[in-house]
Amino acid sequence: ILLKEVDPANLQPRAPIVVVMGHVDHGKTKLLDCIRDTDIVSREAGGITQHIGAYQVEKNNRKITFLDTPGHEAFTAMRARGARVTDIAVLVVAADEGVKPQTVEAIQHAQEANVPIIVAINKIDKEAAQPDRVKGELGEFGLVPEEWGGKTIMVPVSAMTGQGIAHLLEMILLTADMENLRANPNREAVATVIEANLSQNLGPVATVIINTGTLRVMDNFVVGSTYGRIKVMKDQTGHAVESAGPSIPVLIAGIPVTPQSGDILHAMPSEQIARQQAVSVMLLKEADIIKKRGIGEIISQISSGQLKQLKLVLKADTKGSLEALKQSISQIKNESVGVKIILSGVGNITESDVMMAAAGGGIVMGFNTTIYSNVKKLSERENVEVLNYNIIYNLLDDIKKILTGLLEPEIIENILGRAELKKVFLTEKKEMIIGCKVISGHVENKTKVRVFRNGQLTGEGVINSLKSFDKAAHDVNEG
Secondary structure, eight states: OTTOOSOGGGOEEOOOEEEEEEOTTSOHHHHHHHHHHTOHHHHHTTOOOSOOSEEEEEETTEEEEEEOSOHHHHHHHHHHTTOOOOSEEEEEEETTTOOOHHHHHHHHHHHHTTOOEEEEEEOTTSTTOOHHHHHHHHHTTTOOBGGGTOSBEEEEOOTTTOTTHHHHHHHHHHHHHHHTOEEOSSSBOEEEEEEEEEETTTEEEEEEEEEESBEETTOEEEETTEEEEOOEEEOTTSOBOSEEOTTOEEEEEOOSSOOOTTOEEEEESSHHHHHHHHHHHHHHHHTTOSOOBSHHHHHHHHHTTOOOEEEEEEEESSHHHHHHHHHHHHTOOOSSOEEEEEEEEESSOOHHHHHHHHHHTOEEEEESOOOOHHHHHHHHHTTBOEEEESSHHHHHHHHHHHHHTOOOOOOOOOOOEEEEEEEEEEEOSSOEEEEEEEEEEEEETTOEEEEEETTEEEEEEEOOOOEETTEEOSEEEOO
16 A cells, blocks of 8 residues: 555656575575676675675666575565565576475465566586476476476576676566566655664664655654654665665664564654554554454455455475375365465474465464474464364365354463452443452453452453553563
8 A cells, every 4th residue: 555656657667676585505695695796886886895684786777676685484574564575586496406395485485475486597517407407397386497488587597607697687677677667766765674683883773675765864754663763874885875765775773673574664754743653553553453364364254255265384294195185175165265275395384384374364284293382482473373183184174164164263261360459440331440469470461351259250351551550561470
């Protein structure tokens, strides 16, 4: 909605934003370094002196923005928070090793995000290189090279010698032309946070890429549920800049708290409007209006006709089990709702699986897999349902029940703490203000409460506001 332009006449061409993905040892970092080193313009300007999470290179007097992020995990985390920052994905595959599990995962992440894929077949300088074998393997995942009658651009490259790098950059620009990438530089800026950290000199800082508009020093802005003013802005060479337009990455300071990657920054006309907008976002979060992806929400969307496709992340203990599951799921038919496996693989359920489900608005299903505590915590935080099975038919039955709206969601109750009522200060029709002492655990704001008298339940409610003495608090501990 923020990027929508009323008058198409205001739109101007912008640089493509590219993410590089692939298997861990196939040369992603080396390729990015090689691309950066071949850029004569940045070298003349003093080189890239500080890591800001993204940088621009120039080819044929046109710029290309590269995200310097660790592959598909960061890419999907940003998508999970509602950001669509990437225009093109470059998939790096080693010519001597071919397609690996992480390669497949990267393909699935890019395809689910509907991002054009260019394949860079790396390490062609090696004796064991077999680029045609790589092309054949990629064809199994819907990536067929143009010379074989397909639509996927595949470029042989060597990050060691620099061979094919210039051609790869030309293909990125050609793909960008076909995508017709445009933005309006003459409006308030909307940007996406790529990464953020705490600087000793500047406090919280963030690398942002401008999606549209122009961001200027001293602009008021909202990012997440906080607001601030741009006090410092630096480019990829570490030089201070006064403004940045579409597709340009910059490091900014003036943020009260460190934001998350994928958060959207929106410039505002004044501090007052920025403050009001930040309060609105906070209220939305507190009221829990932000979309939930649990089974209950998915079933309700299917029942009301809002959801036409159930998206699954599927994990299994062996390749045989995975193939049997995929085959059985493909045969499940429903008149109004389809099933799409957006990511599948062998092994335990990982944080990356949960983020993929979060980004796609789906659920995670595992067969004979383990869910570790860090994955469980992430799934709770991202409101993603993770279900595990040891009988194939139970998994298939549950998919059918979800599609027909018959599956009853499992309700897990988590008791946070107990408090003793000491005094009633105010009683109104719908709520009371009461003084309590926490006698075990802790009490959190916005949580559900039950009131007991002499062991009998007398009422239920939700905490609207919580104070410790006269100060507002998110939670209050025992004692």
